Amino acid sequence: MQDGKALQSATSHFFGSDFADSFGVQYQGADNTMMSVHTTSWGLSTRILGAIVMVHGDDNGLVLPPRVAPVQAVVLAMRDEKTAAIQGFDGLIDSVEHRLTQVGIRTEVDASAGRLGEKHFKWEKVGTPIRVVIGSREAKEGTVTLVRRDTRGIKHVSLHDLENTISSLLDRIHVDMYETANAFLASRQVAVGNQHELFEAFRTRNVFASAGWCGEYGLEEKLKRENGLTIRCIPFEPATHSPKCFWTGLPVREQVVIAKAY
Numbered sequence: 001m002q003d004g005k006a007l008q009s010a011t012s013h014f015f016g017s018d019f020a021d022s023f024g025v026q027y028q029g030a031d032n033t034m035m036s037v038h039t040t041s042w043g044l045s046t047r048i049l050g051a052i053v054m055v056h057g058d059d060n061g062l063v064l065p066p067r068v069a070p071v072q073a074v075v076l077a078m079r080d081e082k083t084a085a086i087q088g089f090d091g092l093i094d095s096v097e098h099r100l101t102q103v104g105i106r107t108e109v110d111a112s113a114g115r116l117g118e119k120h121f122k123w124e125k126v127g128t129p130i131r132v133v134i135g136s137r138e139a140k141e142g143t144v145t146l147v148r149r150d151t152r153g154i155k156h157v158s159l160h161d162l163e164n165t166i167s168s169l170l171d172r173i174h175v176d177m178y179e180t181a182n183a184f185l186a187s188r189q190v191a192v193g194n195q196h197e198l199f200e201a202f203r204t205r206n207v208f209a210s211a212g213w214c215g216e217y218g219l220e221e222k223l224k225r226e227n228g229l230t231i232r233c234i235p236f237e238p239a240t241h242s243p244k245c246f247w248t249g250l251p252v253r254e255q256v257v258i259a260k261a262y
Contacts, residue, residue, distance in 0.1 A: 004206025062127025212242030
């Protein structure tokens with residue numbers, strides 16, 4: 001997250017027979033006796049939506065990755081005296097929506113009355129990746145004005161290149177958002193070899209600290225109780241290969257990642 005804390009999301013849990021005992025979920029064993037089933041839980045929860053908000057959002061609202069955004073491009077059709085005087089303006093708006101929808105871009109038209117700034121604020125707040133502005137100037141020039149939500153970058157493109165340009169831009173936004181988030185994560189990753197280095201790493205900000213761990217029973221609880229830290233995961237590709245535990249100095253059993261969590 002943007003404050004450097006860890007958010008538990010995709011997890012697996014072994015519940016044993018606790019839920020089965022509570023709800024009477026049983027099966028008949030080989031010896032004909034009835035026994036409670038053992039259950040597990042796997043996958044993502046709805047908190048992943050919160051993670052998207054917290055990782056990518058800014059002070060102006062949501063910033064949604066294009067591949068999960070319900071609306072990928074919104075057409076802001078300006079309704080004023082100038083556009084009212086342009087013959088075929090409504091048909092142009094309909095054509096733009098149809099062309100984008102035909103190539104699989106989730107598109108919506110905002111033809112409501114109001115100033116352009118109000119429309120921009122509305123769709124910026126909900127995180128729509130691209131805003132497509134069409135006013136009198138665009139209609140006369142055969143262009144559209146594209147505004148990115150993530151960078152607020154503005155681009156003027158020809159109507160002839162509309163589908164390819166927006167499709168490519170959505171892909172570019174996806175890559176840029178991922179790289180930005182990944183760079184932030186990398187900036188918060190540190191390697192520690194002992195207790196002093198661990199506490200020094202957390203002294204001024206929250207980080208993800210990689211370290212060797214001996215697997216001592218109770219160490220996680222002690223870390224959490226006294227320092228507010230927990231072992232978040234045992235990565236398949238660890239960033240460290242420490243031979244000694246950061247806490248006890250004993251030979252390591254695992255390389256782990258330590259962080260503060262919500």
